Amino acid sequence: MAFKTDIEIARDAKKKPIQEIGDTLGIPAEHLLPYGHDKAKVSQSFIDSVQDRADGKLILxxxxxxxxxxxxxxxxxxxxxxxLNAIGKKAAICIREASLGPNFGMKGGAAGGGHAQVVPMEDMNLHFTGDFHAITSAHSLLSAMIDNHIYWGNEQEIDLRRVSWRRVVDMNDRALRQITTSLGGVANGFPRETGFDITVASEVMAILCLAKNLKDLEQRLGDMIVAYRRDRSPVYCRDIKAEGAMTVLLKDAMQPNLVQTLENNPAFVHGGPFANIAHGCNSVIATTTALKLADYVVTEAGFGADLGAEKFFDIKCRKAGLTPAAVVLVATVRAMKMNGGVAKADLGAENVEAVKAGCANLGRHIENLKGFGVPVVVGINHFAGDTEAEIEAVKAFVAEQGSEAILCKHWADGSAGMTEMATRIAEIADGGSAEFGTLYPDEMGLAEKIETIATRIYRADSAVIDGKIRAQLKEWEDQGYGNLPICMAKTQYSFSTDPAQRGAPTGFTIPVREVRLSAGAGFIVAICGEIMTMPGLPRQPAAETIRLNDEGLIEGLF
Structure with a gap:
């Protein structure tokens, strides 16, 4: 039996006009700024008008x-x-926007898959409503204004060796990681080293996803540190007088995007910060708006729970005042086998013992999530080759952890394959059993916050923070930044900093290579191990097979 590809399923979708989707949430048509017939932005004035409503239940x-x-x-x-909608609940989802770089590289899109997708899938995975272009432009404007400020006399006395603001482009391009600018003579400015990151790694992206409104956005942009003087004092974006114009460029991008699922249910798709160098969640404004309009809001956090969920709780929920009611922890039988030592080529064969061995990774995530005081249900994302014995092995393991696992067949069957999970999650959310709490208090020292995450979430023996980095953290504390949360930047593939260490490794340390102050976003980035802020394309990038067919339709995106 030949399965349809994601893009073929998406193309067959019976989409409704976006005004009808807005109507299900009570959004009047005049408060939707349409981008074609199937996507729209929600106006800030409407968002302001619903702030006195009670919040729905938030599910991660x-x-x-x-x-x-x-x-x-x-x-x-x-x-x-x-x-949730299929069982009669009023629910919305909130996910991130896709970056062009990974789409043309190897990761693929970010709109779901099979019969559980958000549409229009092609638009979402390409230019969508232009939010990422606006972020790239705002970031680039500041880059240009910094070099222009230096060219016209450098009133702020910026040390050219300590310009920390890099450039961005929304593409995987390793050739731009380290560059020299302003070559070619006096008219082109003062040569200096810099480089490019991918747009999703920009602090502007993190700020847009944490800002409550345009006023908050402009304040945070002004707070960004872009360079240092010879006396090591910081130069802020507001010193360059760029934050006002940047806010103008981001005015429309700040408004959440409304689209729909294959089953015509509302979906907010907004923002997309890197999940290792930043906090990896969709925007606060999209999530808080959805909570005012729906009884249940389902959102996600990037990568594994050690990165995504921890940052969702300790950064996003802390800053936005959110209280999650329940967590779904996604796992697959195939991934359990891989964690148990089975090679990818051999995943098709039944191997119950490998499943059991690989469940150690799942168990550690369950324990960590429970530590935040939120009920956890494991969702076993079903693949056609999974056997009953393998599925039962996962369920038995999860039961031993004092939790429960539910088989989910949404990829093949849509909502019909998700009714058991939806019913259980609604029961848990309505039961009010969550006693949510963050991992550490605001007033804890920065180094101690890093150590707490390393030992309690990653289960490292310790975090290795040398004297120079500790001195930098102490300096930031003295400057008033000590109450900021920590954004750990490490590999997503392991609890450790070694991507090859699958399962639940022990007996390792977390080396902190560098710390960065994201003063506008409002967190300290602790870089652990090798983290790439500008990815490269693989040997055979997905872009080689993406094209328009004779009918003018996109092929090869999935």
């Missing part, structure tokens, strides 16, 4: 550490949203 979808076998976190998020 997270996952085990990603493996080449695939987990399906976004697919599960979409499927659960459809499942």
């Amino acid at each position: 979808v997270t996952a085990i550490n990603p493996t080449p076998a695939g987990e399906g976190k976004t697919t599960t998020t979409v499927g659960l949203g459809d499942g």
Whole structure:
């Protein structure tokens, strides 16, 4: 039996006009700024008008550490949203926008898959409503204004060796990681070293996703540190007088995007910060708006729970005052086998013992999530080759952890394959059993916050923070930044900093290579191990097979 591809399923979708989708949430047509017939932005004036409403229940979808076998976190998020609506609940989903770089590289899109997708899929995975272009432009404007400021006399006395603001482009391009600018003579300015990051790694992206409104956005942009003087004092974006114009460029991008699932249920798709160098969640404004309009809001956090869920709780929920009611932890039988030592080529054969061995990774995530005081249900994302014995092995393991696992067949069956999970999650959310609390208090020292995450979430023996980095953290504390949360930047593939260490490794340390102050976003980035802020394309990038067919339709995106 030949399965349809994701793009073929999406193309067959019977989409409704976006005004009808808005109507299900009570959004009047005049408060939707349409981008074609099937996507629109929600006006800030409407968002302001619903702030006195009670919040719905917030449900987080997270996952085990990603493996080449695939987990399906976004697919599960979409499927659960459809499942809740199918059992008569008023639900919306909130996910991130896709970056062009990974789409043309190897990751693929970010709209779900199978019969649990958000549409229009092609638009979402390409230019969508232009939010990422606006962020790239705002970031680039500041880059240009910094060099222009230096060219015209450098009133702020910026040390050219300490310009920390890099450039961005929304594409995987390793050739731009380290560059020299202003070559070619006096008219082109003062030569200096810099480089490019991918747009999703920009602090502007993180700020847009944490800002409450345009005023908050402009304040945060002004707070960004862009360079240092010779006396090491910081130069802020507001010193360059760029934050006002940047806010103008981001005015429309700040408004959440409304689209729909294959089953015509509402989906907010907005923002997309890197999940390792930043906090990896969709925008605060999209999530808080959805909570005012729906009784249940299903959202996701990037990568495994050690990165995504921890940052969702300790950064996003802390800053936005959110209280999650339940967590769905996504796992697959295939990923359990990989964690148990099975090669990708051998995943098709039944191997119950490997499943049991690989469940250690799942168990650690369950324990960590329970530590935040939120009920956890494991969603087993079903693959056609999974056997009953393998599925039962996962369920038995999860039961031993004092939790429960539910088989989810949303990829193949849409909401019909998700009714059991939807019913259980609604019961838990309505039961009010969550006693949510963050991992550490605001007033804890910065170094101690890093150590707390390393030992309690990653289960490292310690965090290795040398004297120079500790001195930098102490300096930031003295400057008033000590109450900021920590954004750990490490590999997504392991609890450790070694991507090859699958399962639940022990007996390792977390080396902190560098710390960065994201003063506008409002967190301290602790870089652990090798983290790439500008990815490269693989040997055979997906772009080689993406094209328009004779009918003018996109092929090869999936």
